[in-house]
Amino acid sequence: MVKENCGVVGVFSLDGANVIPMVIDSLRALQHRGQEAWGVAVPKKEPYKQIGLVSSAAPEFDKVTREYASPAAIGHVRYSTMGKSNLENAQPLKVRDLCIAHNGTIANVEELAGMVGGCTFTPQNVSDTLVAAKRLVSLMATNGSLGNALSILKNEMVGSFCFTFVSDDNAVYAARDPKGFRPMVLGFRKDINTYIVASESSAIAAVGAELIRDVKPGELLKLSNSGLESEMFSEEKTHSHCSFEFTYFAHPSSIMEGSNIYLARKRIGQYLAKKFPINDADIVIPVPDSARPAALGYAQELGVPFEEGLLKDRYSRKGPLRSFIEPHQSDRVEINRWIIPISSVIAGKHVVVVDDSLVRGTSSKAIIKALRRSGARKISMVITYPPIRFPCYAGIDFPSQDELVTFIDDGKEYDEKGMTEKVRQIIGADFLGYNDEKNLAEAVGIDVDSMCFTCSTGNYATLGIKPVFKTRAEIKGE
Ligand code: SF4
CATH class of the missing domain: 3.40.50.2020 (Rossmann fold)
Incomplete structure (x- = not known):
């Protein structure tokens, strides 16, 4: 099992403005969710990634803002337990014409890797997000839309996810897993006609946008020149919001499922x-x-x-x-x-x-x-x-x-x-x-009953697994 619990963000300007400064600011407001590495991605470019805190790269901000200027971008701050905290494992990752940022865990990554041609998973050298991204892209190739691909991937994948994507055709997407384990919210900044999706509303407030609502569990959002579009790739009736977000993980200023932390x-x-x-x-x-x-x-x-x-x-x-x-x-x-x-x-x-x-x-x-x-x-x-x-x-x-x-x-x-x-x-x-x-x-x-307490109760029914517990050394490939 490998884990990635992080902060993700996706920003799209309907006015065609450069959103990189907004992405950087929102990542700084999500720094409490991951302090190992960070990155941004825009269409048609390899992602920009750095080890360490976002603020440590402040001297680079102007250059990044110029070189990655785009009205569509995603960002990521990383907190991982897998392999080394190296730049290669930092996100966003690019697979063909899609860049991806992930917050969550893929518990059956080895199984998933088996479905991806030419992808041999070892804990030391491959990111679980890369495996999911490759699988998603291959599902899109055979099933058409991202929504269709997610509706298949959610049945193949055990774990939790909030994804943001940016595609080479200038659209930003955001998807939340069917149980809503990890948080995700949608905001809008009226004065510059810009949408933002982020792991927490602290990021939305940091860029002067207004919180619109939580992204629904099982929902896929598309932000593009056509505005905001929503589709459900899953209609789970029961949810499992992570209770640990409320006591530890989330920022005190954030509003999650209607509650201020x-x-x-x-x-x-x-x-x-x-x-x-x-x-x-x-x-x-x-x-x-x-x-x-x-x-x-x-x-x-x-x-x-x-x-x-x-x-x-x-x-x-x-x-x-x-x-x-x-x-x-x-x-x-x-x-x-x-x-x-x-x-x-x-x-x-x-x-x-x-x-x-x-x-x-x-x-x-x-x-x-x-x-x-x-x-x-x-x-x-x-x-x-x-x-x-x-x-x-x-x-x-x-x-x-x-x-x-x-x-x-x-x-x-x-x-x-x-x-x-x-x-x-x-x-x-x-x-x-x-x-x-x-x-x-x-x-x-x-x-x-709508909250996850599995780490306390040991009831893994919501994930649909009966895990065999491994030692830390086995998990990390140490
Ligand atoms: S409540 Fe515990 S088991 Fe459930 S998602 Fe949060 S940390 Fe994980």
Whole structure:
């Protein structure tokens, strides 16, 4: 299994204006979804790609804007777990007259590769998106339109996808998978007559456009000189929006399925305060940055002071980055090492620390150790996401079960209470409390049955697979 969870964008100007500056700005507003590499693509050219953050290439922006000038373009920021973070695997990718950018996971890429002539898949050297793109182009050759090709590919492909495409005949397309695992929204900037599709509305706001709506699961949009056209390539009745987007992945300013992420996170904190009312707490602090709104909600609900007890160092090499989506453990450790406690706030206090998730346990352990060194009297940890116990096959990097802190390999069976107690001991907190699916869905405002919680429940029915779990080394071809 290989994974790509990223940010995608597609922009089309009905006035024929050059949209490259808009693509660059929107990618910067999606940087939280991928910080390894980025790229843009326009018709009839090889895509432009760079390793690192979009902002690192600022001196190149003018040149890129001139050389790739086009009224139709797509863009991509990459967060991957597969192979090397090299330029070759960066996106967009070009296959014949179609450039493609992908956010999601293709869980059966080896099987799919078998359907593509001359494409031998090995985890080290071929992007799963390239396999999907090749299959899509060959389906288009035999079945006509992109919509027809997608209606076939969705049955062949296991996993999740949001695609943006730009074709050599100057059209931008956007497609969202039938279950709606990954987010995608449509916007319009009236003053310059320009459509934009993007993974999140943060990108739409960043370019001064207005959010029109979510792209529907199973919908294909076409943006061209004929305007906006929509067709459904799938009519699934049940949806599976990724719940992890709401607690961790998405930008707080984004509006997803009608819910603002910041407010949803704050409500999650309020629900957690009702579930775990730690009344003898002195202060509530967030683990920066995603947990901040939930910590505020928790503190306000309980009437306990909210404080900033941990600060991220913004100036070290990896300081501004998000640890969870860094591909290497050493980089994740470096980022967490530079979360600095404010001793004067913490010393002698019972501190409730609110975090957005407990995945590998790396950050939690380091943070609790640092809080103890800073003199915390008692440390209670409250997690806004339910226990993560199973790998994700729909686009988020929980690649192997043996890496998860909930994976207790001592030959004993644990119920949720027992597992929570084991994890509490591992991370060194005095108390540990996890959110649950019902609370999270209610706080977000989406029916629990329309959200994906597979990484917590292990129920892979929505993906239609019974996975055989592999180790990280097997997955990455290390
Ligand atoms: S398994 Fe978890 S992380 Fe993956 S899509 Fe479902 S909720 Fe999101």
